[in-house]
Amino acid sequence: MRKLNKPTDQRLAVLKNQATNLLWHGKITTSFAKAKELRSYTEKLLTLAINSYKDVVKVDKTTVNAKGEKVKKEVINDGPNKLKARRAIMSKLYDIQEVRAEKESKLNFIARTKDIDHPLIEKIFNEYAPKYATRKEDLGTGGGYTRIVKLGTRDGDNAEMAIIELV
Numbered sequence: 001m002r003k004l005n006k007p008t009d010q011r012l013a014v015l016k017n018q019a020t021n022l023l024w025h026g027k028i029t030t031s032f033a034k035a036k037e038l039r040s041y042t043e044k045l046l047t048l049a050i051n052s053y054k055d056v057v058k059v060d061k062t063t064v065n066a067k068g069e070k071v072k073k074e075v076i077n078d079g080p081n082k083l084k085a086r087r088a089i090m091s092k093l094y095d096i097q098e099v100r101a102e103k104e105s106k107l108n109f110i111a112r113t114k115d116i117d118h119p120l121i122e123k124i125f126n127e128y129a130p131k132y133a134t135r136k137e138d139l140g141t142g143g144g145y146t147r148i149v150k151l152g153t154r155d156g157d158n159a160e161m162a163i164i165e166l167v
Contacts, residue, residue, distance in 0.1 A: 002037050015041050020094040022146075023128070024120055027165035032150060035164040039146045045092060046124070046132060046145050048085045053129035055079035086121060096120045128166070135167075 004011050014034065019042050022028050030038065061075045078086060098119045100109040116122055132145050144167065151161040 002033060004033060004037065016092060016094060019045065019092070020096060020120065022164060022166070023093065023124060024096050027163060029151070029161065029163050031154075032148070032160035032162040035148045035162040038164055039148060041092075043143055043145050045089050046128060047142060048088060049124045049129040050133045050136065050142075052079075052081040052085040053125050053133070055082040082125075086125070089124060090118065090121055093120060 004014070006014065015038060018028060018030060018034065018038050022038065022042055023045075055078065057077050057079045059075050059077050061073050063071055063073060065071050095118055098109075098113045098116065100106070104112075113119070128145075135145075136142055147165050147167050149163045149165075151163060153159065154161050
């Protein structure tokens with residue numbers, strides 16, 4: 001693991017922040033050394049999600065409605081492997097809240113985000129994991145979920161710059 005000329009707590013905070021932004025936006029610009037370190041960090045998180053995203057359990061839940069009647073409802077919960085993976089991923093990323101879209105009313109925004117507590121984690125398990133799982137089956141290889149493109153040097157300190165993006 002590269003030290004990136006930072007103490008451990010700062011280095012891990014930088015990786016956590018950049019991984020969060022990469023998974024949320026799909027693409028970030030950073031120094032080449034940080035991009036190479038971020039690739040390893042992010043691909044481990046994605047692999048964890050890919051290996052466990054199908055682990056769900058259907059549970060019957062009984063609730064009391066407004067009229068006082070008992071109503072049975074079928075709920076889909078995370079299985080033990082997915083729950084473990086979800087907690088591990090949540091510990092390695094920052095929690096980002098959903099942002100209201102441009103020209104979206106407040107009521108529509110509330111309705112859209114009503115059931116989502118952790119939007120980044122849901123995005124990983126609902127979008128990225130199925131997408132990369134099919135890619136893994138098609139190509140027959142795991143990993144390779146990110147791409148690093150060199151940009152040249154940065155003005156000022158002449159650091160090698162790169163774009164890291166999800167494939």
